[in-house]
Amino acid sequence: MAGPLLLKGIPLLRLRLQRYNCLSARIVSSPCRPWCAAAEPTGHQDEVSSSEKSSVVLTVKDPPKYHRWDDPDYRKWKDKEEEMLRDIEPIILLVKEILHSSRYMDGERLTVADEETVVEKLLRHHPHSEDKIGCGFDCIMVDRHPQFRHSRCLFVVRTDGGWIDFSYQKCLRAYIRDKYPSHAERFIREHFKRGSG
DSSP states (O other), rough: HHHHHHHHHHHHHHHHHHHHHHHHHHHHHOOOOOOTEEEESSSOOGGOOTGGGGGGOOOEEEOOOOOTTTTTHHHHHHHHHHHHHHHHHHHHHHHHHHHHHHOOTTTTOHHHHHHHHHHHHGGGSSHHHHOOOOOTHHHHHEEEEETTOEEEEEEETTTOOOOOEEEEEHHHHHHHHHHHHTTTTHHHHSSOOOOOO
């Protein structure tokens, strides 16, 4: 019983395969531009008469060239990128631990060791460090940002009792621009959040 039913389905299967083959042949050989490819004019517009400009043929852009390890410039960049990441990783880990763990309560001063590291590796590189320190430096503390109450940040506490926040990312960007000038902008673009100054 199963044999005749199976044989009856074979012509239908062949018909479906023929339709599929015809359809796929039309899709592959179609002169239409693929939906995901960007198109640009061919560059022959100067040679085309004004009457023909309305029918200028668009060509698909060359596919993007992906970097390969055999490209010496790409290898140099990746080596430098790795060096830069190793350089800033310890201070980033420390700041994230200070800000996002229970190690410090809101309004608490940093320990002497943490403060020395933050001042040396971050604050001294801030583009406006003199303005941040103002009348004199007393300590570094962690607390809630006055405008963004869900965010904790680092503050410079001045000798007059005033305090002001500073962005550790601004400090790191300035440090990177100073130490790695030829690679800084690419590194910052690829590794720092947009809009973080």
